[in-house]
Amino acid sequence: MTDTTARLALPMIVPGQAQKEMTHNEALALLAIAVQAQVTAVGTNVPPTDPMLGECWVVGPAPTGAWVGQADAVAGWTGGGWRFVPAHPGFTVGVAYTGRRARFSDQGWESETAPAAVVAPSGGDVIDTQARTAITQLLTALRGLKLLPE
Template sequence: MTDITARLALPLLESGQAQKEVTHNEALARLDLAVQASVLASGLSTPPVAPADGQAWIVGDSPTGAWTGQGRAVAGWTVGGWRFVAPFEGMAVWSVADALVLRFIAGAWVAGRVTATRLVVGGVPVVGPQQAPIAAPIGGATVDVEARTTISVILQTLRSHGLIAG
């Protein structure tokens, strides 16, 4: 099979190909592994002894046995044996063991990192881009005025981030 898709390396059917169901079923098995991916754990180097159909893991950096040569791939057990999906930049997988999303970033699986421009909870924006720092109060003849000014700035910043209501 030389004709494959660009991201998931799914086998493509060829014109006039005999036993198209073999190629089609292989593509479906890999899709089943990759779409809404969930793994039991990550970083394993040795395949489990008795995996169940549909279970998957993220292979460690130095795999052995049936996983040799599949470092960092998503490995899933199927009725037909091990299937592998090579990770690509931005790929996300749910890790049952970590209860976190793992994302493939710059050649490594990263756990729990969330990248966003704004956090919205219940339709209310609660955290946005970081604002300028608040200067610490210094000097002053009347501490109370300086403290009130600083507290006002802190409250305004919390409001602008949506962390407290305006």
């Protein structure tokens, strides 16, 4: 048996443990960061000097200060200080300043791109060509959002 869960590194209560509420509360604090995660920014290496309670960031590849050793994790400011949830493939966060999402994969954090404008077919002699172009644009946009496989 391990001391933490495999994906989110949540602390486990072990048999005979004293002060089980401490472990349980720590797990709740980490879940508050991880579930429907919303971050201020992605790839930040320097912890903010005056974070607000509940704010989160995706730690960059070369963290400093209180974030040293937490590259790629989601860092959340809590009443007890910084808490970190490790990234795992498929972990997705909302990015507040862009209104888009970022997803972690084996290549690191990737921000979703804005879908390309799709031109609607307008009829006439080249409707088949226009329709094929519109369908291609839609497929490209859906693949860019990771809603369809490449």
